[in-house]
Amino acid sequence: MDTVNALAEATRRYRRTEKAHEEAREAAVQAVVVALRSGVRPTDVTAASPFTAAYVRRIAREHGIAPAAPGPKRATTD
Template identity: 55%
Template sequence: MNETGNPTEALERLTAATEQYESTGAAHERARTDALVAVVAALQAGAEPTKVADASPFTAAYVRKIARENGIAPAKRGVKSKGDSSLKVVMPKPANMRASKPKDA
């Protein structure tokens, strides 16, 4: 027996730690797979690759690699998403402008 502890107890702690490590490793791998599936789905839905990379645990380069491996064409340079065309923007009148009077007033 070593002065620092009981070898049997140390091996039992090691076995428990190994089991925990392996079980969390499996959970990590499942979560990674889920993230990869979500990245592909977002890209296929037309999300900008930069935004997909920002929202994912992966680098932009890896997101591009995932896209190519899944047959998703590169985004065109300088082209941004058009957004929701159903949104209407109403601009307020500047404070120094008067409302126009009706002609028959």
């Protein structure tokens, strides 16, 4: 029965913190949007955020932020 009680307690803790976690996630999303709109490079935004590069791109598109211009092409050596 201790295992079931431990599971029940863990579930209660999870549910108590779920709202705070969602609020923190939304604050992080908004910070990503602000950073991208202010010109911070997407790679730097990704490095400073809890999100993957793909998710940062998704956030950007969902908020109407255009893709970053491609960087310079690497010189090829023959």
